[in-house]
Amino acid sequence: MNNLIKEKNKTFLKYIINIRRSKFTYIILLLAIAPRVLWMTKDVMPDSNLFALNVKLNFNNFINNLGFTKSLLIKSLSVSWLFILITFFEFIKSKSIRNLSISRINYSKGGKYADLIYYMLSLFEFKLSYLTYFATLGIARFSGSFRSFLNKVYENLVPIDFFSNSFMILFMFILGLLIFELGQYISHRVSHAYFWEVHEFHHSATEMNILNVNRTGPLHQAIIGIIDLPFVLLGVVFVNQSIVQGQWPIFIMWTIFGVAGECFGFIGHSSLKLIFPKPISYIFLSPSLHWLHHSNNPKHFNKNFGRVLCIWDQIFGTYLDETNLKDIKGFGFKHSAYNKYNPLYCYYILPIKKLLQRKLKINFRFP
Ligand SMILES: [Zn+2]
Ligand SMILES: [Zn+2]
Secondary structure, eight states: OHHHHHHHHEEEEHOEEOOOOOOHHHHHHHTHHHHHHHHHTTTTTOOOOOGGGOHHHHHHHHTTTSHHHHOOOOHHHHHHHHHHHHHHHHHHHHHOOOGGGGGGGSSSSTTTHHHHHHHHHHTSSSSSHHHHHHHHHHHHHOOOOHHHHHHHHHHHHOTSSSSSSSSHHHHHHHHHHHHOOOOOOOOOOOOOOTTTHHHHHHOOOOSSSSGGOOOOOOHHHHHHHHHHHHHHHHHHHHHHHHHHHOHHHHHHHHHHHHHHHHHHHHTTTEEOOOOOOHHHHHHHHHGHHHHHHBBOOOGTTTTOOOOOEEEEEEEEOOOOGGGGGOOOOOSSSSSSSGSSHHHHHHHHHHHHHHHHHHHHHHHHHOO
């Protein structure tokens, strides 16, 4: 039995691709996500006289003048950029196509190439949580009435002149980020405790293959988005104010934070082992610790709920560090109903059906 566990562990460890934790690697990763950053934020950038250049206008003009095929190419590249980038990174590190996490798509239980189908479907999906994160700030910048509503909330929450220097602006910004992350933490934890029928879909993948980050589906996105909403709105009050006062430096930090969330998501479901050194790891959740969240070892259940920060996991006692990685024996729940049906059915229908069935059961038990 022990040998069997060791053997399974070996197959998992075989796929891990270690990244050298050098400053160089981090700089390359940051530069490589720059196009994605520009794309995600082009509509919410603050107007600035910095460099005497309106980035927003120039960028939109550039896209509009490209013509249909080229602009479609740029748009698809912007959507798949992180996936291409991380897969490319895996390739230069492992020098073998077989070791790419995408190559393991075949080994996950369930429909053939299911994760590829889920990835394609997710491209057309209305992402409520992502939308609230970026668009709410966008609305705050463009709509005068929404902005004055935010300002009123802010004035009621914070005494006038309290945030009058750059240190306090930074403090207010960090407070906004902590509120955002608390929303992410709570919505994820609530989905484990009360909406497991729906969230189980994400945990049904039995291989980490980069694309299984998209095993979510519209019902899941909607539930998470609704739980997130109050936190996102409150976070926006603080982030918006700090951008208004701190302008570009704060805006750049906020953008990096938003894109880091996306990057961590992809890396956390890939073979790249990225563990941050201390003291960074006390604040930021190393992407590879998400492997523990997907581990099928009961010791790892309901741990590492965070997205970018691990602060809330540390505070609420759900944090597991990298010393636990050696106890991973495999991933996901292979007997999950989500591995038994057609991918289209699993993506759109099964979550609704499972949730309704549970409600009915409760009604029968407690009429
Ligand atoms: Zn989960
Ligand atoms: Zn995951």
